[in-house]
Amino acid sequence: MALEILTPQEMGRVDRLAIKQGPLSGIALMERAGAAVADIVFERFPDAGRIDVLCGPGNNGGDGYVAATILAASGYHVALWTDGDPRAGSDAEIAARNCILKRQPLEQYQPLPGGIVVDALYGAGLERPLQGTARAVAEKVGAAGLPVVAVDLPSGLSGLSGEALGTTFRAAVTVTFARKKPGHLLYPGRAFCGELVVRDIGISDAVVKEIGSQTFENLPALWIDDFPRPPADTYKYSRGHVGVFSGGPAATGAARLSAMAAARSGAGAVTLLSPPASLAVNAVHLTSIILRRIDGPDDAQAFLDQRKPSALVAGPGLGTDNDMAALLATVVQPASAARRVVVLDADALTIIAQEPAKWFGSFALDGAHATILTPHEGEFGRLFPEIHADKSLSKLEKARAAAKSAHSIIVYKGPDTVIANPEGRAAINSNGTPLLATAGSGDVLSGIIAGLAGQGMSPFEAACAGAWLHAEAAHTFGPGLIAEDLPSMLPRVLTRLLRQRAP
Numbered sequence: 079m080a081l082e083i084l085t086p087q088e089m090g091r092v093d094r095l096a097i098k099q100g101p102l103s104g105i106a107l108m109e110r111a112g113a114a115v116a117d118i119v120f121e122r123f124p125d126a127g128r129i130d131v132l133c134g135p136g137n138n139g140g141d142g143y144v145a146a147t148i149l150a151a152s153g154y155h156v157a158l159w160t161d162g163d164p165r166a167g168s169d170a171e172i173a174a175r176n177c178i179l180k181r182q183p184l185e186q187y188q189p190l191p192g193g194i195v196v197d198a199l200y201g202a203g204l205e206r207p208l209q210g211t212a213r214a215v216a217e218k219v220g221a222a223g224l225p226v227v228a229v230d231l232p233s234g235l236s237g238l239s240g241e242a243l244g245t246t247f248r249a250a251v252t253v254t255f256a257r258k259k260p261g262h263l264l265y266p267g268r269a270f271c272g273e274l275v276v277r278d279i280g281i282s283d284a285v286v287k288e289i290g291s292q293t294f295e296n297l298p299a300l301w302i303d304d305f306p307r308p309p310a311d312t313y314k315y316s317r318g319h320v321g322v323f324s325g326g327p328a329a330t331g332a333a334r335l336s337a338m339a340a341a342r343s344g345a346g347a348v349t350l351l352s353p354p355a356s357l358a359v360n361a362v363h364l365t366s367i368i369l370r371r372i373d374g375p376d377d378a379q380a381f382l383d384q385r386k387p388s389a390l391v392a393g394p395g396l397g398t399d400n401d402m403a404a405l406l407a408t409v410v411q412p413a414s415a416a417r418r419v420v421v422l423d424a425d426a427l428t429i430i431a432q433e434p435a436k437w438f439g440s441f442a443l444d445g446a447h448a449t450i451l452t453p454h455e456g457e458f459g460r461l462f463p464e465i466h467a468d469k470s471l472s473k474l475e476k477a478r479a480a481a482k483s484a485h486s487i488i489v490y491k492g493p494d495t496v497i498a499n500p501e502g503r504a505a506i507n508s509n510g511t512p513l514l515a516t517a518g519s520g521d522v523l524s525g526i527i528a529g530l531a532g533q534g535m536s537p538f539e540a541a542c543a544g545a546w547l548h549a550e551a552a553h554t555f556g557p558g559l560i561a562e563d564l565p566s567m568l569p570r571v572l573t574r575l576l577r578q579r580a581p
């Protein structure tokens with residue numbers, strides 16, 4: 079499974095490099111792209127009464143001319159509608175010349191019931207919102223509710239950011255070539271694409287590699303080689319010891335969810351570090367999780383010195399008062415220096431947002447990158463107000479900029495969670511489910527990540543694996559899910575994952 083995600087600009091470079099290196103010429107690639115589109119129409123809409131192919135002036139339109147030719151030759155009733163002539167000397171011009179169908183002006187197109195639309199107006203080259211005829215047609219097709227097969231990207235959508243630049247086609251199926259683009263996975267783009275199909279058109283992996291993309295789809299192949307596999311002679315503390323900080327008596331559940339998730343992710347020991355006032359309620363609810371009384375920063379320090387946990391979680395249900403800020407300071411500074419992984423979520427992020435520069439400076443210690451911040455949208459906005467407000471940046475670029483400025487790994491949560499590290503490596507999660515929009519599910523995620531990193535998985539890989547496992551656990555449980563259910567789904571998810579990958 080190819081993991082690289084290419085920006086439209088990188089894809090353009092890949093196309094040019096592939097053509098330069100051969101053996102396939104530009105028109106040969108276009109013929110394969112158009113054939114892939116026709117294939118999808120055959121597969122998904124075998125009974126289409128009529129196919130309207132809408133072609134723009136660029137190479138996206140070129141794919142449309144090829145698809146129209148193949149579909150017409152296969153006996154479909156195909157009508158071809160064009161918005162301007164292909165650029166002179168382009169591959170699209172050759173494709174148009176080879177297409178025997180009559181060209182009709184796009185402004186005369188009217189949606190007809192029972193038909194399907196092939197949208198080949200604009201793809202990777204879209205630079206500005208659809209205007210004039212193209213925009214009017216996108217509106218008409220949307221209003222008519224006809225099924226749309228989008229070539230490369232629904233026209234009107236930014237392949238870079240997933241934002242609708244203006245009016246946008248809404249596809250039932252999108253056929254893209256060689257690799258996904260960020261706009262296919264980032265919302266709202268993902269929703270505009272409908273089903274996404276990636277087709278090989280003969281561009282080699284080596285050519286893609288040469289471009290050196292630093293963005294990946296978050297699939298197991300990205301991190302499975304680093305996934306913890308305890309040796310036979312391990313024992314509980316060497317299998318990873320995670321410390322989770324509990325808050326006051328009114329909000330202890332969040333930290334327990336995190337602790338359970340760390341344990342279910344395979345950490346050999348998990349200690350819940352509880353203020354005296356919460357000891358009783360935590361004790362009532364814990365069995366395998368170790369409970370330790372922590373009365374302020376000195377106690378926390380003593381735990382770190384004695385037990386040397388390999389990962390910590392602070393934030394879920396922590397509270398934001400001055401005592402907690404002082405505790406956090408103790409935990410974070412020496413932890414970074416010790417290359418211990420610290421996952422900061424929820425209330426810890428609120429504390430940090432009061433003085434971000436001070437905290438981010440402390441995360442920078444000797445470039446260990448041992449800090450993982452897991453903000454949701456609101457927390458991201460409070461931590462990184464300028465990056466968040468920058469409309470020129472996609473979610474992917476925002477996560478990258480935040481990771482760099484905070485000297486941390488950022489897990490920018492949501493339906494399209496992005497994980498980024500300060501060096502610019504990033505992954506977009508693609509298995510999210512709205513089932514995860516339930517109170518406490520973020521607490522579970524921070525625990526899974528700490529559980530994996532605590533077992534020695536590299537922090538970026540642990541964050542990626544955590545986001546993937548979290549969503550798989552939700553899918554496995556299904557409707558009715560509440561956060562408590564997620565840790566108990568992990569054994570099944572892990573069994574499937576590790577069985578698949580067994581040698």
Ligand SMILES: NC(=O)C1=CN([C@@H]2O[C@H](COP(=O)(O)OP(=O)(O)OC[C@H]3O[C@@H](n4cnc5c(N)ncnc54)[C@H](O)[C@@H]3O)[C@@H](O)[C@H]2O)[C@@H](O)CC1
Nearest residue numbers: 093104108111136137138200201202203204205206207230
């Ligand atoms: N040989 C190749 O380079 C291949 C290209 N392929 C196709 O080529 C597409 C990219 O082709 P292009 O780079 O020609 O780009 P497009 O066909 O997406 O856009 C064409 C041109 O229209 C202009 N334009 C952009 N936005 C506009 C707007 N809103 N209104 C009016 N004009 C606008 C731009 O100058 C742009 O170069 C891909 O999406 C893919 O479908 C595939 O056929 C594979 C091979």
Ligand SMILES: Nc1ncnc2c1ncn2[C@@H]1O[C@H](COP(=O)(O)OP(=O)(O)O)[C@@H](O)[C@H]1O
Nearest residue numbers: 491492493510511512514515517518519520521
């Ligand atoms: N619509 C959605 N689709 C997919 N994942 C979602 C969606 N909404 C929330 N999530 C995920 O659920 C988790 C919620 O975390 P968070 O907002 O911190 O919740 P809480 O504070 O209640 O624990 C995150 O991992 C987020 O990515």
Ligand SMILES: [K+]
Nearest residue numbers: 197200231233
């Ligand atoms: K298109």
